[in-house]
Amino acid sequence: MTLATPTLETDRLRLRPFTEADADDIFALQSDADVLRYWDSPPWTDRSSVARFMARCRQFAEDGSGARVVIEQARDHTFLGWCTFNDWNPVFRSASLGYCLRAAAWGRGYATEAAGALLGWAFETLDLNRVQAEADTRNAASARVLEKLGFVREGTLREDCIVNGDVSDSWVYGLLRRDWTG
Numbered sequence: 001m002t003l004a005t006p007t008l009e010t011d012r013l014r015l016r017p018f019t020e021a022d023a024d025d026i027f028a029l030q031s032d033a034d035v036l037r038y039w040d041s042p043p044w045t046d047r048s049s050v051a052r053f054m055a056r057c058r059q060f061a062e063d064g065s066g067a068r069v070v071i072e073q074a075r076d077h078t079f080l081g082w083c084t085f086n087d088w089n090p091v092f093r094s095a096s097l098g099y100c101l102r103a104a105a106w107g108r109g110y111a112t113e114a115a116g117a118l119l120g121w122a123f124e125t126l127d128l129n130r131v132q133a134e135a136d137t138r139n140a141a142s143a144r145v146l147e148k149l150g151f152v153r154e155g156t157l158r159e160d161c162i163v164n165g166d167v168s169d170s171w172v173y174g175l176l177r178r179d180w181t182g
C-alpha cells in the first residue's frame with residue numbers, strides 16, 4: 001500500500017517531499033564530514049549517492065514503508081535538512097525515526113520541531129504504536145532531541161557501528177503512543 005509523503009507546516013518550518021531540485025543541497029549536507037561525524041556511514045564523495053537517496057524517498061512512498069521529508073525554513077524556503085519516518089511495520093505497528101540538519105541550523109530547536117511534526121503526522125495517519133531511534137553514544141545533541149520528544153533510552157547497542165574502522169556504541173530509544181503528548 002502506498003503512503004503519500006506529507007507537506008507539514010510548523011511555526012518556523014515547512015516539511016515537504018524531496019524533488020530533483022534538492023540534489024545540490026542534499027549532496028552538500030551528506031558530504032559534510034562534521035555533520036556526518038556520528039553517522040552510521042561515511043560522508044558521500046560521489047554524486048551517484050544523490051540518485052540512490054532520491055530513489056529511496058520514492059520507494060518509501062510507493063511501498064508505504066515511510067516518509068522522508070525536506071526541512072526548510074517556512075519564511076524563505078531555505079534548505080535546513082531532512083527528517084525520516086521509515087521501517088513502518090503495520091503488523092508490529094512500529095517504525096523508525098531519523099534526522100539530519102546543516103550545521104548552520106543547529107541549536108535553534110529545529111530538529112525537535114521538525115521531528116515532532118513528522119511524529120504527529122505519523123500518529124494521526126497510521127495505527128502506530130512504537131517509534132524507535134538510535135543515536136551514537138557520543139551524539140549528545142541527538143539524544144537530547146529524542147528526550148525532548150518523549151523518547152525513553154532503552155539500552156545500548158555495543159559496538160553497533162564500524163565506520164572507517166572507528167567502532168562505536170549506539171543508544172536505542174523508544175517512544176510509545178501512550179507516552180506521545182504531541
Ligand SMILES: CC(C)(COP(=O)(O)OP(=O)(O)OC[C@H]1O[C@@H](n2cnc3c(N)ncnc32)[C@H](O)[C@@H]1OP(=O)(O)O)[C@@H](O)C(=O)NCCC(=O)NCCS
Pocket residue numbers: 035036038039081099100101102105106107108109110111112113134135136139140141142144145
Ligand atoms: C542532532 C541534530 C539533529 C540536532 O539538531 P538541532 O536542530 O540542533 O536540535 P535541537 O536544537 O532541536 O535540540 C538540540 C538539543 O541538544 C542540546 N545539545 C546540543 N549539543 C549538545 C552537546 N554537545 N551536549 C549536550 N547537549 C547538547 C541543545 O542544547 C538542545 O537541547 P535544549 O533544547 O535542551 O537546549 C543535529 O546536530 C544534526 O543534524 N547533526 C548531524 C546529523 C545527526 O547526528 N543526526 C542524528 C543521527 S542519530
